[in-house]
Amino acid sequence: MSELALRTDALKPLSSYALRNPGKEMRAHVLSSAEYVARRGRGIADTRVAIAAEAIQMTHLATLAHDDLMDESDQRRGLPSVPAMFGAPLAGAGGAAFLGHALALISRCGPQAVLLASEAALDICKGQMLELKALYDYERTVADYMKAIEGKTGAGFRLAAELGAIFGGAQASEREALAAYGEAIGVAHQIIDDVLDLTADPMDTGKPAGVDLRNGNYTLPVIYALEERSELMTVFRNASDTRCAIEAIRETCAIARSVDLATHWLRRARSAVSGLPVAHGLLAIADADEATMEKHYA
């Protein structure tokens, strides 16, 4: 990815540190695969694909910096997180600078793209607000959770898929299908992420287990567990004993139910694009998500 155009050296170390650890670039994959589908595998990719992919990843980097700041997570993909490395005030500033850079990139992709991206940014922000609002809320419902993650993660993936559709010159119906795919895969992705937070080996995820739980962010498995056994509330209230809380959740059907729901959303994602030709790239992304889930949920 390209370096930011900065006027001073205040954020240079931070930006090069964050750019060195870009992650799996899932959203960029969704974008380029969607564009491939939209042009039916013919011709060559639109030049805007690369620019928009970079913009989307840049936005993602910004939200990661801000997420780690809000969760006070020390680690991200096995390395110290941006706020742990540079402090909260700089992480906040860095996130803003990344967003600025992302906007500069996406504004080169045409009025439609920039409007879509801005709308998505606001949806992401609103989803994040819903999550913040629900912190430590034992009465958080599955519907509340879904609404929050549809914004927080769904909107970003949806944007990636929709931009791909536009750049590839998709028809309205195809664009709709791809957008639905994006949203579904995003939601599934988030659910899986939330399940992994409780079940996966910290060595694999690169961050300690139960971070969300400790932060009072009651994700899907926790909501299911509380539905089943409301007395678990007392266990969750005692934030210091995360391991005990995770054990308690694993004794319920919460994880299995969450996995079911994730599978359901993956199915929705697949069926959205199943009628489209050359959708194998998109299907492969869904398969990869499913594989990750299966690996950690035995």
Add this chain to the structure above:
Amino acid sequence: MRKGHDMKGLAELHYEAEVAVVGGGPAGAIAALTLARAGHDVLLIDKDHFPRDKACGDVVWHTAVAFLESLGLDHVLESAYRIDGVRLFVDWKACETKRWRLQRRTSQACCLPRRHFDNALLIAAQDAGVRIMRATVTELIWRDASVAGVAIRMDGAGGHVRTPHVIAADGATSRLRRQLTNGKRECAPRCVGMRSYVRTERSLERMFNAYVPIPECLPGYGWLFPVSEHLANVGVGYGVPAGIGSLRTLANYFAWFLASLEKRYQCDVGNIELTDRPRGALLGIGFSAERCELGGVLLAGDAARTCDPLIGEGIDGAMRSGHAAALALHRRIKGKGRGRDVGRAIGRSNPRLEQNSSMSARVAYRLLREHEQEGYASLADRGKRAPVLAGILAMIVADVGGPELCRTPAGALLKPPNLRKWLRDVDELVRDRTRTDFGVVQEMLLRDMCGGLGPIGAVVVAGSHVACGAQVSEEASEGAFAVELLRTVPKWLGRMVPLSGTSAAKTNNQLATMGGEFGLAHACLAASRLGPMYCTLLADAITASGEAVALRARDLFNVQSEARQYLLRASLQSGVALALAARMGALLAGADAEAVEALAWVGENLGIAVQACEDILALMREDPVTGRLPRRILEEGEFTLPVIYALEDDPGLAGRLVGAKDGAEWDALAGVIRQSAGMARAVAVCEEHAARAREKVIQAFGKECELAVVCDLPMECLEPLTAKRGSVGAKARWSEIGGLEEAA
């Protein structure tokens, strides 16, 4: 106007009225009075004999006093007990005291028991020609899907009032509201309160005392409000989480509060003695602009849920909503429109009333709770300071009602009617779009925009737009919206504190990040509506703001920071933002490249002047809109230009700045800096940049260009504080332009 009775029984009573107002509290009384003054025949129906007691904190907030004065009803408050300020206690320690400066205020808050207040209002209504009837309204009577009257019971007899217009002001447990919503349970947040009167041994200070948090950390507070020298209204009020709602729980909390108060304040107030039975009540919170009119019936007061969810104040909201409902009805009866904007008019009077705003109360009280857990005294520790929290605290006790873009120094520059209306549209745009479930985010955002000089970005957009010969348009307001939102971003991100593992710091950072992202996303969306070119410009400004925030963070508590660094930061933060504003205004007006660049240069310099001016003002006085105190700037380690110069002149100050421990010391330091030569030097720098900008405006657009007036603003705002020259009369030119346009 009794019309006789039918043969079946003397019990059937029939009345007629043009308007029936149900409920004789402040909302009903004001609604009835307003309508009667407008020449309508009004019948006010209340179930009680007046004077009657009512569970309430008895606070007549200064905004309510101002409102009564505006209606010529100040005599209602003749026997009220004047109050000088607010004191906020966290964990029983006084943490925030605010004495209102009376020379600046025309209206002073007071305390008056509802027994007297409601009665006096009702008498005023009667004097205005309102007929008052003591009866219980049992239900609405419908004919062909519209209201035809209300059924009443009076002394055991049934009857009805025939009327085409009904205003329901029958309180938080409104029977009419329930009927209008078909008895469906509304998902409104609930808030309860209980109070009694106590006699104190020693005399009470004229202060509103609020104690947070109350037991179990419920979102709410306990209070002691003096109603006379030795008599106080004491109570508790809180939002009800699911599960704890019974009146007994409320009574328990009240008893606990009273006992704790007695124990802790033995030395302050002496023995206290309960003089009255405690009374509980439901508060009308959970306002929704869309639910101020149901089935053709206008709602007012607690029935419309107009209680302020953050502080629980209800009288002001009730009276204003009664007034708004009455005006809307009057317009409707006269056939002047449908008066659909009742809800919005009420919402404007207090931004906290916005939808789901009880959330703000929850957040605020959760913050306060965490605040307490960390220990207030230790907040002076750098790592634990929580500027968002301090902001919310300041906001709770701040001295103003709803902030408005028009009522700020910058807003006042736009005098011509069309520009004024344009700015009001921008204000509306901000309110509409930033409405969130997080009331506290919107309120801080609005206050950030209205604090300091106010929406100078919007004014520059308009100024450069007009300078380039265009009329302000919707596109210009979109641009202004983007710039103003951008300008809030560094303020939010600047509230970030280092990670310290404490929950106050964490919550603080969460809200700061949230607010910053929210501002950015909105700015991007507004710019993208204008087109990619504007996005590119905005993108550059966003990156610059990020850098400004980073530089600020790097320079915190740096006693060796230099003026050069400060100016760089000011130019990245405000210079770039105002250059963007000027560019946007010019480009939207279709100006040529030369004009655009000239204006951008003006914006850049004006931005630095504005930043310097706002930083100077922040050290000179408490901000009237955000309630931010001068010492906070020093406490948070932000050494602005006057501080930097003062440090240059007197290196001995450095030790004191870093080592200060408590509020008094910070206050004293702020005083030292105010008096220092550094302050004068900072003012000179501000003036230099402002003058440069003005010269360029005059050179490029001629003497008559209104942007020159905008360039004078920083110095004009500093004038009363520095007693220096300014350009008197410059403001008048805006109004001349307005006059010309009207003539055309």
